[in-house]
Structure formats: C-alpha cells, structure tokens
Amino acid sequence: MVGRTSVVAGAVLVALATLAGCANAPTDAHTGSSGPQELEPAAVAPPGPTAIPTGMGAAEPDGTFPRTVTHFGGTTTVPAPPQRVVVIATGQTDAILTLDVVPVGVAHGDDADLVPRYVQEAFPQYAEQLAAVASVGSRQSPNLEAIAALRPDLVLANAAASQDLYPVLAEIAPTVLVQGTGVNWKQDFLLLADSLGMQERAQDFLDGFAADAAALGAAAGEETVSFVRVTADRTRVFGVASFTGFVAWDAGLVRPEPQRFDATSRDLSPEELALAGGDRIFYSVQGATTEEQAAASATVGNPLWQTLPAVRDGRAVLVDDDPWYLNAGPTAARLVLGDLEATLLTGES
Structure with missing residues (x-):
C-alpha cells in the first residue's frame, strides 16, 4: 500500500508541474464550441451514435473481471468490479447512478451543484451516500490530489475535456474515457456501462x-x-x-x-x-x-x-x-x- 501511495503521489506532483500554466477552455455538455457554427441540413440517420464504436469496449462478457476496455483514451484493464468510482464529466454521475453505482467523488460544473438537484430527486434511495460524495474540483480543472486521496478503483471522464489528463489519471487508477458531448450520450452510456460490466443492463434501458x-x-x-x-x-x-x-x-x-x-x-x-x-x-x-x-x-x-x-x-x-x-x-x-x-x-x- 505504501508503494502504491508513493507512486500515485509522484504521478500527481509530476502532472501538476507538467500542467502548470495550461488552461483548459471551458466546455459545455452539448456545445464543444463557444462560437456560431456553420449549419448543414439535418440527416435522416440518427444524429448521434447508438452503439459502442467498432473496436472499442471489452471482449469479456458482462460481470467478468478482470476486463480490458478499449476506449477513447486507449486501453484499460479493470481488475475487479469497481467499488470506488470517481466521475469527472458532465452526465456521468447520472449515468452510473442509473446503473445503481454511487460515485465516491465527483467534479462540479461552473456555478453548479456537485450533485445536480434532478439527480438527487431521481435517486432518493441514495440520499445519504450522495450527501457524502467528495468534490474533486471542477470539470475543467479536476483536483488530481483529491482524486488520488479517494483511492478510486475506476475513474470516468470525457475525452472532449480530459484527453490531456488521461495519462496522469491512468497512473492514479484505471481510467476510461468516453467521447463526450451530448449527442453521443447513448454510445457513452454503453461504454461507461461496459467498463462496469453492465453493458446489457444499459442496452435494456436504451431499448425501453x-x-x-x-x-x-x-x-x-x-x-x-x-x-x-x-x-x-x-x-x-x-x-x-x-x-x-x-x-x-x-x-x-x-x-x-x-x-x-x-x-x-x-x-x-x-x-x-x-x-x-x-x-x-x-x-x-x-x-x-x-x-x-x-x-x-x-x-x-x-x-x-x-x-x-x-x-x-x-x-x-x-x-x-x-x-x-x-x-x-x-x-x-x-x-x-x-x-x-x-x-x-x-x-x-
């Protein structure tokens, strides 16, 4: 345990030094851009993906661990069913609670509650646990030391906002990046669920x-x-x-x-x-x-x-x-x- 803590602390310090002075532009759950976009006619096909991209996800069936998940940051092995999950990205608190997994740490949005009110109201059975969820900083600038202190066994984030942080997060704990942005919500929910060994359950939700x-x-x-x-x-x-x-x-x-x-x-x-x-x-x-x-x-x-x-x-x-x-x-x-x-x-x- 002491060796693992030293490695994590070292990784965090290196990351803080590497990232010092770097500013992440704020991103919106649905925009990804702060300015007007050139508009094209809407397509007949679904406006966003409805399945995990080819070549991503885990080969192992649901519930099987260790499982190796290919995702938008690389490939990650999740050794056991996650018990201490930290979520950084918009919508991921919602997503894992939909699968009856309560996070131990959450990043907050600008001028937003740590756990959105609608989430608290949707999951009253987890009120006590949600009240105890720790803050790990903002979604744009997560606090790496706070994440490490929670000893997570899985970190979930969006590639749209956290791609640069991925190598550091992966030193702290197994980390899976979904794509991010709102139109990708179905694909991202399935990939997130796959990292938890619950893809079939997520698919049932989407089918309903x-x-x-x-x-x-x-x-x-x-x-x-x-x-x-x-x-x-x-x-x-x-x-x-x-x-x-x-x-x-x-x-x-x-x-x-x-x-x-x-x-x-x-x-x-x-x-x-x-x-x-x-x-x-x-x-x-x-x-x-x-x-x-x-x-x-x-x-x-x-x-x-x-x-x-x-x-x-x-x-x-x-x-x-x-x-x-x-x-x-x-x-x-x-x-x-x-x-x-x-x-x-x-x-x-």
Whole structure:
C-alpha cells in the first residue's frame, strides 16, 4: 500500500508541474464550441451514435473481471468490479447512478451543484451516500490530489475535456474515457456501462427508452418543438445533433424549420429571436427555477420574445436547465421525455 501511495503521489506532483500554466477552455455538455457554427441540413440517420464504436469496449462478457476496455483514451484493464468510482464529466454521475453505482467523488460544473438537484430527486434511495460524495474540483480543472486521496478503483471522464489528463489519471487508477458531448450520450452510456460490466443492463434501458419515445411520437401529432437555452451572455436554439435534439429525434417530433440543422446549437442575437419560435417552446434560463425569475433575463424580457406566438399563447414551457441542457445522461433523457409527454399529450406546462 505504501508503494502504491508513493507512486500515485509522484504521478500527481509530476502532472501538476507538467500542467502548470495550461488552461483548459471551458466546455459545455452539448456545445464543444463557444462560437456560431456553420449549419448543414439535418440527416435522416440518427444524429448521434447508438452503439459502442467498432473496436472499442471489452471482449469479456458482462460481470467478468478482470476486463480490458478499449476506449477513447486507449486501453484499460479493470481488475475487479469497481467499488470506488470517481466521475469527472458532465452526465456521468447520472449515468452510473442509473446503473445503481454511487460515485465516491465527483467534479462540479461552473456555478453548479456537485450533485445536480434532478439527480438527487431521481435517486432518493441514495440520499445519504450522495450527501457524502467528495468534490474533486471542477470539470475543467479536476483536483488530481483529491482524486488520488479517494483511492478510486475506476475513474470516468470525457475525452472532449480530459484527453490531456488521461495519462496522469491512468497512473492514479484505471481510467476510461468516453467521447463526450451530448449527442453521443447513448454510445457513452454503453461504454461507461461496459467498463462496469453492465453493458446489457444499459442496452435494456436504451431499448425501453426508444420504445417509449416512439410511443410518444405516435401520439403527439405534428406540433413543432423548439429548444432554447438562455444564459447571462448567450441565447441558443438547439439543433438535431444535440442531446435534446436526439431525444426529439427518437420520438419523431417535428422541429421548426430554422432548427432542423445538423449541429449542436446556434447563437441568436436579440434581433433573431423569431428563430426560437415553434408551436411549443421548451426553454431554460440559467439559475431560474420560476417563470418570475426567468422573466428577469434580457431574452425573456425582450419584446420580440414576448411576441412569439407560443409565448403569447402560453405554450412556452420553462424547463429544468440541468437535465435538459447541461447533463447528457440516461436519467436526464428520461426526464426530458417525461416533460415532452406531459406537455404534448396532456397540455401541462
């Protein structure tokens, strides 16, 4: 044990020295870019992958350990069923809890709770354990010493944000990198589950989700659905190739013409708010949990927003920012689908 601790401590110190002065650009669960993107027509095929990429995953069947997992950072051997898992990336707390695995350490997002409120509410049976989860720093700059101190037997992260850190994390514990970004949520859930020896269970979840999404689409009619996120300095509509866009695609829901693009999102200027329109608008405002709080934002208070037919007629729905636009996980997908169903089938808002 002493030798292992010395190796870990040395690796952390080397990493801190190597990475000193390096800044990681903040990334969003769904964007991967801070600026506008050139838009292309959305494809007929699924907007994101639905299986583990060829050549990745483990050859061993579920429940068999040791298992060797090929992933977006390389190849990792997981010697035994993980008991002390640290998660760094957005949506991974959601994903492992969906498989009834509680992390011992979690990285937090900017201005976000360590464990998102929707996750706490979705898994009340783990309330005591979630209250004891340790912080391992921010998702953009995880605290390597804090990770090592937890003695994890598996670390999970996204290649999109943690590729440079992978060699150091792998010195601390077996580490598996999924791809990251919201449109890859199904693939990433399966790969994460494979590292835990639970791929079949994750696939069953996705199969059930797809069936329920199709049932919603069959009953929902032809109303168009618009997806909008408002922060202090940005207003975006989300395209087909986004987390929420993928959920809508699974359900066969109709998107407004300006949002049928094959990209994550598009920034709107205050003069372009008409492009946020749809028969139903599902919008979030960062930090707002009530319509009164949302109305204080510059976007929702903009007269152009107020003249959108869906807003004027009470068909704009304020949704929870975390599951809809920040945490691309399987339980978040279920919550988004439930909100869509409640609105489109029962008229709730």
